[in-house]
Amino acid sequence: METVITLLVGLLVSVATYLLLSKNVIRVVLGSAILSHAIHLLLITMGGLKKGGVPILGDKVETYVDALPQALILTAIVISFAVTSFFLALMYRTYQSIGTDNLHEMRGTNDE
């Protein structure tokens, strides 16, 4: 399972990288979102998959899956939500202000 998920992560990273290299900002944001998905998946894989029960203490289960990565991912998800929403708003504002979503038109000048 771990290998399969790792390969999936690899695929997601590839897709994300490809999108990140676009000149359209929306694609870039999607790329970043996919990259964060991929890394969350990877993080949980690193703790080992399905090696025990749900990490909620009960009487029936002897071993639990690694709970620490889950806590980290939860934090990471929230942070990526914060970042993504800010970035979306920025993208929207930028379009409103300069009328483009093309990075090529956002190069700025060298002032000379």
Add this chain to the structure above:
Amino acid sequence: MRENDLILQTVSKVAVFIILTFGVYLFLSGHHNPGGGFIGGLTLSSAFVLLYLAFDVESVNAGIPLNYKMVAAIGVLIAIFTGMGSLLFGRAFLSQSSAYFNLPVFGKTGFATVTLFESGIALGVVGVVITIMISISEDV
């Protein structure tokens, strides 16, 4: 935004209550079951998101006249000050503790600072998510 989505609006009203209840449940059950401050808060705010989608911003705001930035700020402050509470008892920052009380109605009730901490978190999350939503949708 949309005036004629009567069905959506009706469904939403019901759904919002369900979601709200579920959110509160999630928040409270977090200590022993899946859930907690974050998830509860997020769920609660998704209820509001739904409201905003179904109704327009102005009417929701008229119904719930809150400055969500301040809600978020208060949430953060609650979380921090809960953490600092332990300083008063000479404990390390963010030391949580719990105590049990015998309350008339609820019987033996556990009260943990964690709960307070998490309520700060939840409040913060709700405030932030709604602030974001309102800011963007108002502008649009």
Add this chain to the structure above:
Amino acid sequence: MNNILAFPMILPIIAGVLLLFFRLKPNVQRWGSVLTMVVVFLISLSILEKVMDEGILRLDFGEWAPPFGITFVADAFAMLLVTTSSLVTILCLLYAAFAKDEKREKFFLYPFLLLLIAGVNGAFLTGDLFNLFVCFEVMLLASYVLMTLGGEKKQLTEGIKYILINILSSWFFLLGIAYLYGTLGTLNMAHLSQRIAEAGQPPLLTTISILFLIVFSLKAGLVLYFWLPGSYGALPTAVSALFAALLTKVGVYALFRSFTLLFYHEPSITHTIIGVMAMMTMIGGSIGAIAYKDVRKIAAYNVIIAIGFILVGLASNNIESMQGSIYYLVHDILVKGLLFLMVGTVIYLTGKTRFDQVSGLMTNYPLFGWIFLITLLSLGGIPPFSGFAGKLLIGKGALVAGEYVMVAVAFLSSLFVLYSLLRIFLHMFWGETSILKKNQIYLSKGMLASCFILAVLTIGLGLGMSVVSPYVTDAANVLTNPHLYIEGALNND
């Protein structure tokens, strides 16, 4: 239990959030934030003293002993940086308070600045790798907002680039944490260090360490500084000064921590790469610094040169070079803040961004002109200003390490620093004045005061460097002897 350790991070957060409630009271915002940072500075100083007396201090949040809970670890290195950062923040806030950019002030300029410094201080203090990530995010989110606060076109477009590159590096950071956790099963840095030492840093860990190198290089502007010149040019003065003083330094700090505490077993690979990167950075920064006439760009490339220079100390990897880097870091935090305040003020006074469009400011603002000259010399590492001690020791350390090429590049780069700024000085400050007395914009004493104090600090620090020496010696000692840090961060008594 040293709860005081939490304050350099917590106090600014509390103040920042509280100030939200005083949105329309600019004076409360201004002086409230300055006051907060003064308190933070004093607290940091007292922690620093305590560290010198009692050794490395530790705070376990929630009283969960490491490696299970999160800890703040204060050694002299971290505390020196916290103290200096807080000091420079006071001055930048003071500048902002007098610059009275009311538009931004109404939109929470000060809360964001306070949250930024909270993240910075947290990053310096934390002893937990994942918490470092979170502190980074606090700092970065605040910087994202500050980057775009004001909504000018240039801010928005440069902001998009700045934010995307930083997001990318954050995800890489997370990736690195995932790998490290997968191999070592822990997050506490001291514990990580122990486990890496136990495993003898196998090749896989070296590979992962390079990933961290890339992550922190992106933050520090080491080789991968593409985001830096553009974004620093788009900011209001006080913010740009704070960015220049602090943001990259956090990356530098992380580089030093990770390659002295965690991945120090294979210097022939890791430190060699760092050395090459440091040289690339200095070269890139040097040619960038003389390429443009826009003063903000010149200043920004100077930030880059300094990063390379400081990293020479890490690459050389001996006690002298480490001491040198620490001296230089302290110096650079102050002087980069000063440089950006000066540059921003020049633009404020003249409305021009290119140095060939203005001349003769010396006639209009003599004291200001002299401060610029001091800034220039101090940045060039000329004694008796504060950069000299660091420059000297970095050079010595690199020579002892036999890194002759690096020494050559490093000292040549300081010539470029001098030249790039000298051009500004000669054009803008000397020459016939282009501003009539009656058209002269009033330079408020308050704005000048921040620059003046920083200039006095760079002289005072240069002359009185021996005051800082014991701290630096101690800090470098911990950096070169990781077991000291581990003892301080893990022992349970």
Add this chain to the structure above:
Amino acid sequence: MISIHAFILIPILTAFLIPFIGKQFPKWHLGWVTLAVPILLFSFFVSKIPVISANRTITGSIPWIRALDLHFAVYLDGLSLIFTLLIAGVGSLVVLYSIFYLSKEKESLSHFYAYLLLFMGAMLGVVLSDNLMVLYLFWELTSISSFLLIAFWFHRKKSRYGAQKSFLITVGGGIAMLVGFIMLQVMTATNSVQEIIAMRDSIQDHELFVPALVLILLGAFTKSAQFPFHIWLPDAMEAPTPVSAYLHSATMVKAGLFLVARFTPVFGGEATWFWLVSGVGIFTMFWGSFTAVRQNDLKALLAYSTISQLGLMMSLFGLGSAALQGGASIDSIIYTQAIFAALFHLVNHATFKGALFMVVGIVDHGVGTRDVRKLGGLLSLMPITFTLSVIGSFSMAGLPPFNGFLSKEMFFTAVLNAHEMSMFSMDTWGLLFPVIAWIGSIFTFIYSMFIVFRTFLRPYRRERLEKDPHEASIGMLLSPIILCTFVILLFFFPNLLSKYLLAPAMNGILPTYQNMEGFIPKISAWHGFNLELLMTAGVVILGIILMNTYRFWNVIYDLFPEKRSLDRGYQWLLAASESGSKKATDHYMTGFLPNYLYYIFGFLLLTVGGTLFLSGSIVFDPSNDAPVSLYEAIFVGIMGITAVGILFAKSRMTATLLNGVLGYSIAVFFVLFKAPDLALTQLVVETVTTVLFLLCFYHLPEWSKEDRSWKVRFPKIILSIGMGALTVLIALSVQGNNLFESISSYFEDSYELAGGRNIVNTILGDFRAFDTMLEVVVLFIAGIGVYTLVKLKAPQGGDKIERK
């Protein structure tokens, strides 16, 4: 001995006081206030002559930065004493002269005297410091004060140009010197010059010995305007003339000579040192005098002449260093005489060159020009000035009865001796020294005569002058008169100087030769008909001939046109490095984000991937894997297809929804992987994010097509596959490399420890509550940030520079 420190600091502190005195007492002439300082210094150092000439030294030290072995350590021996006397003595005369030269009304005297005093203190610091780093400090301070003085009239473009040039070259040289110093410190573990001298034998074979030598010489050569670094000196003449007389001929430019003399005991005897110092010196001597002849500006002429004379002294120090090859011996004592000549000439040069600069200043002041094409016939109008110029020039040309004659003769002796050296392959090259020296001297003779003849003789043409010429006031004449008196006195009583100053200085430079027979020569004007005298005669005869035929042979200067001069080279270098840098930086700093991401991904693949492959850390060990069930496999398949689908989505709406599908699938995975909290969070977050996406996209245009050409796509694909592969390879290796147990089993006691059964939640709320708290702060910042971003808009009308 605190007193010497005090005397270094007095001028510096006074420098800072001068502006305040000027403000407090606007009626005072600051020059008189200033004058007290060098006179005080001079009398102090004169009072030390008895101690020093008795072959003792005075030392003292004040700690500065102990941790770095930086001490404000002073060391006064014969060598430094000569310099201190020059600094204070010429300093007094220059200040006196400047009182009459600079107008109190028009000039900012407080700046002028502040800089001058700053320089004085710095220069004293250079010659008195025993600590390398403190020496460097003062060294750079002299450069800075010189920079400020050159640009004293900073509204002039040429002044700024000259100031910049001198700054870059001298400070640049200083930085090289600093590296050399650090190398010395690395070799000897001390910063004290005297201790380094004592350790000389133990460091000679160190690999840094020669590099340190070269770098320190770079410092000396730049400061002392040696070829090819001399180009800054002529431009430094933009400074007021008293400054030129003081800094750029008598004192600062001699700091390089001082440095060479000071380090002769360390490096002397080394072939590199010998060849560099004497070779560069002798060539500079020739080149300076050769170029001086063609100058039309009197100050430029003097500048080149200074360059030439500095070269002369430099070469003498170099030739003299040969005496240390193989240790001190009576056979080599003859070579030490070069150094003696250098020291003697050092003093002589300060006297006659100082006087000449002042004379030129008087002429400039009196007639308003220094251009020899306009000057002429001032003899009758300015008789005293004329007399002074004759004394100065003839001394410079090496004619009796002036001190220049004596040292010039000794110079010839030294080059002739050098010719007979048997070391450093001098048997092959040695002849060059006397030949170049002789040719250089001829040109020296010519330009010296030019000063007198072109300015004072030739026909007088009033119409070309700006003012009516008149003799200068006695105040202005006083200083050059005193200097000229020395020029003559030193010719008649040179041995007095030798006994009290030169001998102790020789002992300071060559301590191993102390008390040897013939080490301190007796200077005499007449030493029989020998080769030296013949050379001098030749110089005079040929010089007179060439001077009178100048218009026939001056075509040779066309071989060295302005266009191809070193000066132009310098300008070209600056311009080219600026434009080249711009080109290079523009090339990669395009401002186009994808480019930057290319670099970042590329660099990451290169370094991380490189390490991964080269270190051979790839491991693949799926034995520990959990089994894959069918529906899991299906889900993986769906996610893969969805992800790839995003790449091909035609509209951004499709892409957003596909991204949502991806997010929900991950939530499902979280359920499968026993992470209900995550699943819940992921579900809600994905929902809210998707709503946000849609909200923001509402007003955005449909996305434009990406460039589909292979040229763009190919590198993208390579990088993407590379990143994916790298992630996978490391991840798989990590899974095969589980080195340690995770700490997380500790958290399984969460109920006992923290009273919660949900481990994840307990970690978030208690074990790692701090993360959670900060996370909310992050979210909070983002929320308020979005609010400000949307609400605070820049005023219309484009980017305004922050000013409101």
